[in-house]
Amino acid sequence: MDLVKIAVVPGDGIGPEVCDAAVAVLRQATAGVADLSFEHYEAGAECFRRHGTAFPETTQRACLDADAVLHGAVGLSDITYPDGTEVGQDFSMKVRALLDLYANIRPVRRYPGLAIRLASDRPIDYVIVRENTEGFYAARAGGNVVRDRVATDTLVMTRDGVERIVRHAAGLAMRRGGAPGDGKRRVTIVDKANVLRSYAFFRKVALEVLEDYPGIEVECMMIDAMAAHLIQTPERFDILVTENIFGDILSDLGAATVGGLGIAPSAEIGPKYGYFQGIHGSAPDITGKGTANPIATILSGAMMLEWLGERPGREALVKAGHRIRQAVETVVDAGDNLTRDIGGSATTRQATDAMLARLDTVPA
Numbered sequence: 001m002d003l004v005k006i007a008v009v010p011g012d013g014i015g016p017e018v019c020d021a022a023v024a025v026l027r028q029a030t031a032g033v034a035d036l037s038f039e040h041y042e043a044g045a046e047c048f049r050r051h052g053t054a055f056p057e058t059t060q061r062a063c064l065d066a067d068a069v070l071h072g073a074v075g076l077s078d079i080t081y082p083d084g085t086e087v088g089q090d091f092s093m094k095v096r097a098l099l100d101l102y103a104n105i106r107p108v109r110r111y112p113g114l115a116i117r118l119a120s121d122r123p124i125d126y127v128i129v130r131e132n133t134e135g136f137y138a139a140r141a142g143g144n145v146v147r148d149r150v151a152t153d154t155l156v157m158t159r160d161g162v163e164r165i166v167r168h169a170a171g172l173a174m175r176r177g178g179a180p181g182d183g184k185r186r187v188t189i190v191d192k193a194n195v196l197r198s199y200a201f202f203r204k205v206a207l208e209v210l211e212d213y214p215g216i217e218v219e220c221m222m223i224d225a226m227a228a229h230l231i232q233t234p235e236r237f238d239i240l241v242t243e244n245i246f247g248d249i250l251s252d253l254g255a256a257t258v259g260g261l262g263i264a265p266s267a268e269i270g271p272k273y274g275y276f277q278g279i280h281g282s283a284p285d286i287t288g289k290g291t292a293n294p295i296a297t298i299l300s301g302a303m304m305l306e307w308l309g310e311r312p313g314r315e316a317l318v319k320a321g322h323r324i325r326q327a328v329e330t331v332v333d334a335g336d337n338l339t340r341d342i343g344g345s346a347t348t349r350q351a352t353d354a355m356l357a358r359l360d361t362v363p364a
């Protein structure tokens with residue numbers, strides 16, 4: 001098998017800790033079946049403090065050259081521009097534009113063994129497909145503050161942008177087994193079409209695209225109602241497709257219903273590139289304490305292997321990704337090596353070691 005180059009961008013806060021854990025698991029899961037290289041590159045708020053940029057050119061080139069990018073987290077609330085926005089976010093926004101990572105795939109899945117205060121015993125297994133290059137966040141650095149009295153940012157949507165994210169969502173629905181509640185393939189379009197033209201446009205274009213997929217049940221839901229439904233009837237959801245900022249917010253909510261930010265992975269995919277990170281931020285409150293949950297980044301690594309394994313000749317990586325999932329599931333079910341955020345007392349190191357040990361027992 002050819003060399004698979006992974007650019008690792010640990011970033012700020014707990015980013016380096018969770019990236020180290022994920023790289024250890026990825027190395028072990030692929031040993032003997034694939035040749036992966038891991039090169040580390042700087043980006044984020046600390047990087048800005050050191051070099052005056054949150055996304056240096058060397059890192060940009062490395063991301064463009066790599067087969068995939070694995071990321072920890074960026075952003076520190078005390079490193080900001082004069083307007084108050086965080087410098088570290090330059091990396092997240094720019095990497096999405098540079099690699100055209102238009103589909104942000106955020107699975108939300110309940111682990112039966114994990115006791116969560118919020119959740120009932122309903123099954124939860126849906127995917128949030130967040131548009132990642134348009135919407136409100138596309139206005140980053142383009143907004144205005146006038147005379148310290150009025151502030152504006154503009155929400156941007158294009159037909160091409162909406163069509164491609166909805167097609168991606170539909171493709172995902174066709175590959176999954178439907179909602180856990182009733183087994184139906186369902187795409188829920190989430191918007192605020194009753195108030196803003198841009199969201200009405202999103203809904204109209206989405207409905208047009210989904211006419212091409214008769215096997216998928218389609219429904220529309222307002223973002224506010226959606227927030228309630230994710231708590232009250234999560235089992236009826238399969239795929240949610242939505243605008244950038246709505247997807248960001250809903251995925252933190254969804255994560256909270258299954259155990260929190262520490263276990264929620266993501267894959268950001270474009271026509272050519274893939275970029276993988278836990279959905280959490282840099283969590284400065286726990287940085288350096290050795291208590292960060294590595295599961296979100298490890299599962300993002302599994303998504304990375306599954307995505308890389310879609311190329312001919314690299315199928316073994318899909319299996320390696322599945323093995324990582326199985327190892328994580330077994331550790332979560334066993335319950336004795338969980339970090340504090342999900343009810344245990346294990347350190348990042350102990351949780352990672354437990355997953356490495358379990359990997360040995362999952363057949364290759």
Ligand code: ATP
Binds near residue numbers: 018282283285293
């Ligand atoms: P961002 O906006 O950059 O995504 P955020 O404001 O959502 O960041 P996070 O940094 O994700 O904030 O963290 C929110 C809280 O969740 C943190 O204070 C931390 O305690 C907890 N948390 C986040 N990630 C983890 C993790 N991997 N392990 C344990 N706790 C975590």
